Amino acid sequence: MNAPAIEARGLVKVFGANRAVDGVDLDVATGAIYGVLGPNGAGKTTTIKMLATLLSPDAGSARVLGHDVVREAHTVRSLVGLTGQYASVDEDLSARENLVLFGRLLGLGIRGAKTKADALLDEFSLVDAATRPLKKFSGGMRRRLDLAASLIAQPPLIFLDEPTTGLDPRTRLQMWDTIRRLVAEGSTVLLTTQYLDEADQLADRIAVIDRGRVVAEGTADDLKRSVGTQSLHLTVASHGPHDGGTGPVAATRRAIREITGQEPVLTPVSDGARLTAPLDSAAAVSELLVRLRTSGVEVRELSMSRPTLDEVFLALTGHGAQDAETPVLEEVHA
Amino acid sequence: MTTATLTRPAPAAAPATGLGAAVSQSIAMAWRGLVKVSRTPEQYADVLIQPILFTLMFGYLFGGAVAGSVKGYLPQLVPGVLVMALITASTVTGVQLREDMDKGVFDRFRSLPIARVAPLAGGLLADTVRYVIATVLTMVMGVIMGWRPNAVGAVASGLLVIFCAWAMSWIFAFFGVSARSASAVQGVSFLILFPLTFLSNSFVPVSTLPGWLQGFVQVNPMSHVVTAVRELTAGGTGGADVGWALLGAVVVIAVFAPLAVRGYMRKV
Ligand SMILES: Nc1ncnc2c1ncn2[C@@H]1O[C@H](COP(=O)(O)OP(=O)(O)OP(=O)(O)O)[C@@H](O)[C@H]1O
Ligand SMILES: [Mg+2]
Numbered sequence: 237m238n239a240p241a242i243e244a245r246g247l248v249k250v251f252g253a254n255r256a257v258d259g260v261d262l263d264v265a266t267g268a269i270y271g272v273l274g275p276n277g278a279g280k281t282t283t284i285k286m287l288a289t290l291l292s293p294d295a296g297s298a299r300v301l302g303h304d305v306v307r308e309a310h311t312v313r314s315l316v317g318l319t320g321q322y323a324s325v326d327e328d329l330s331a332r333e334n335l336v337l338f339g340r341l342l343g344l345g346i347r348g349a350k351t352k353a354d355a356l357l358d359e360f361s362l363v364d365a366a367t368r369p370l371k372k373f374s375g376g377m378r379r380r381l382d383l384a385a386s387l388i389a390q391p392p393l394i395f396l397d398e399p400t401t402g403l404d405p406r407t408r409l410q411m412w413d414t415i416r417r418l419v420a421e422g423s424t425v426l427l428t429t430q431y432l433d434e435a436d437q438l439a440d441r442i443a444v445i446d447r448g449r450v451v452a453e454g455t456a457d458d459l460k461r462s463v464g465t466q467s468l469h470l471t472v473a474s475h476g477p478h479d480g481g482t483g484p485v486a487a488t489r490r491a492i493r494e495i496t497g498q499e500p501v502l503t504p505v506s507d508g509a510r511l512t513a514p515l516d517s518a519a520a521v522s523e524l525l526v527r528l529r530t531s532g533v534e535v536r537e538l539s540m541s542r543p544t545l546d547e548v549f550l551a552l553t554g555h556g557a558q559d560a561e562t563p564v565l566e567e568v569h570a
Numbered sequence: 571m572t573t574a575t576l577t578r579p580a581p582a583a584a585p586a587t588g589l590g591a592a593v594s595q596s597i598a599m600a601w602r603g604l605v606k607v608s609r610t611p612e613q614y615a616d617v618l619i620q621p622i623l624f625t626l627m628f629g630y631l632f633g634g635a636v637a638g639s640v641k642g643y644l645p646q647l648v649p650g651v652l653v654m655a656l657i658t659a660s661t662v663t664g665v666q667l668r669e670d671m672d673k674g675v676f677d678r679f680r681s682l683p684i685a686r687v688a689p690l691a692g693g694l695l696a697d698t699v700r701y702v703i704a705t706v707l708t709m710v711m712g713v714i715m716g717w718r719p720n721a722v723g724a725v726a727s728g729l730l731v732i733f734c735a736w737a738m739s740w741i742f743a744f745f746g747v748s749a750r751s752a753s754a755v756q757g758v759s760f761l762i763l764f765p766l767t768f769l770s771n772s773f774v775p776v777s778t779l780p781g782w783l784q785g786f787v788q789v790n791p792m793s794h795v796v797t798a799v800r801e802l803t804a805g806g807t808g809g810a811d812v813g814w815a816l817l818g819a820v821v822v823i824a825v826f827a828p829l830a831v832r833g834y835m836r837k838v
């Protein structure tokens with residue numbers, strides 16, 4: 237029972253000439269939410285399918301709760317619940333019939349399967365729609381049913397492939413609560429997402445994958461820190477954002493450029509402008525403030541922040557995997 | 571951290587293995603198939619039309635020429651139409667399986683700790699209903715037109731033909747899991763179906779055929795099934811052909827069921 241939830245080494249899956257998954261390593265501890273973050277076509281679904289024994293890896297190996305996904309596939313299947321990206325429930329059956337079917341397949345008796353189905357319908361607020369044809373279900377209801385179906389056997393490890401894609405904000409929050417509750421009850425959850433805030437909010441650790449490779453791994457904070465610089469946000473008063481080459485905005489701009497060596501990004505605000513620039517050292521801030529006071533610039537607001545996960549994501553996947561992957565991997569794994 | 575897995579209640583359903591589990595999982599899958607057709611009964615159109623149409627059409631078309639009268643032709647014809655209708659119905663299995671497998675729910679079936687054969691066997695079991703309908707309709711149609719079979723033989727031959735059709739459906743299931751699309755399955759199935767059903771003793775006496783064709787017709791397994799049904803419905807007792815038909819069916823299942831399951835598991 238001390239085995240980690242997932243231990244994957246060098247997973248590879250090739251479709252024709254396309255290396256959909258190209259050497260993925262994952263270490264997921266039990267009892268946590270692990271997020272796999274990546275853009276369309278990054279290889280998230282393919283990775284999950286290999287871990288859930290739906291696809292066999294072309295190279296590499298993976299163990300789920302200590303069991304090899306290829307050699308002990310049947311055992312692995314009994315330990316995991318999978319909620320696929322595309323509705324993995326039967327469209328032609330009602331919600332209740334779906335749950336009864338999966339319960340029967342998992343070895344429950346007719347009575348047991350019905351009891352379990354009713355309990356899950358209740359838990360996921362689907363009682364009213366239980367006998368309605370699935371074709372008339374909303375996206376949120378379908379997603380909930382999908383998740384309910386994965387929980388029949390109460391698996392210790394649950395895979396959720398993009399559980400909230402296509403859900404409205406309220407339904408998404410409900411899904412987040414459900415996922416948190418599962419983990420509170422002792423399950424381990426591996427979820428994929430394209431949404432940074434989702435990974436940020438839910439996941440204890442995150443792997444960012446791009447073009448079949450893990451380009452960064454760590455907690456949300458690790459990832460943000462790994463992008464290095466902080467950002468400086470400075471709001472200055474002015475009669476307009478474009479005050480010629482002589483006003484306070486232009487002076488601030490010049491000062492930032494000279495002290496940090498970076499060109500600030502300028503955003504007009506109601507009575508002035510907001511300037512944002514990456515910052516390497518906090519010492520530069522005091523130097524900047526002194527310079528602005530001597531030039532008579534009125535600073536409305538000053539703040540520094542670490543980059544958002546959005547900025548991290550862009551930095552990691554935006555410009556070529558090569559420049560992004562090496563430094564981050566070293567830093568985070570160290 | 572690791573104690574977390576322990577606090578989670580033990581799985582409600584232990585992963586069942588073995589033959590008993592495989593059978594009950596197949597039955598659950600068959601239940602799924604039956605619920606589905608109960609929602610769309612128009613799926614049964616083919617097994618409703620063919621038995622009635624072919625018995626009527628061939629009866630009045632060939633009856634006089636082959637046997638001197640429609641009534642005299644029926645003991646030959648009804649078994650022929652019966653076998654043909656059921657084998658045709660069994661091809662539907664492959665097409666439907668192909669369509670079914672492209673749906674997301676099959677991802678879940680594959681991720682469950684169930685016998686790999688269950689999703690296939692279940693669908694095939696549910697199709698038995700299709701064969702029962704075709705059998706009953708063909709026989710009733712024959713009786714309306716004046717066919718008077720041995721009752722026990724009719725029941726026995728019905729069961730025999732249904733079993734053979736079920737065996738044949740494994741061949742089409744194999745095509746179903748191997749082919750890229752449902753229409754490809756349909757094409758290949760008809761390519762096999764036509765020589766198998768028409769180049770047999772179903773509709774005309776073998777002696778009227780050219781010699782080279784007689785050779786094929788005599789080794790065609792369909793001919794043996796048709797002969798077995800004729801013997802059973804005529805006198806209530808079966809000869810060697812019943813044995814051959816059963817043996818053939820068992821061989822087909824033994825070969826194609828594992829092939830179909832293998833193809834199913836390989837499919838990504
Ligand atoms: N069965 C398949 N046959 C061929 N190529 C495939 C197959 N499945 C996936 N691919 C390809 O593999 C790559 C990775 O796909 P995958 O579905 O794993 O990405 P993803 O990260 O889940 O993307 P999304 O966010 O769009 O769901 C894509 O380029 C996709 O086109
Ligand atoms: Mg995907």
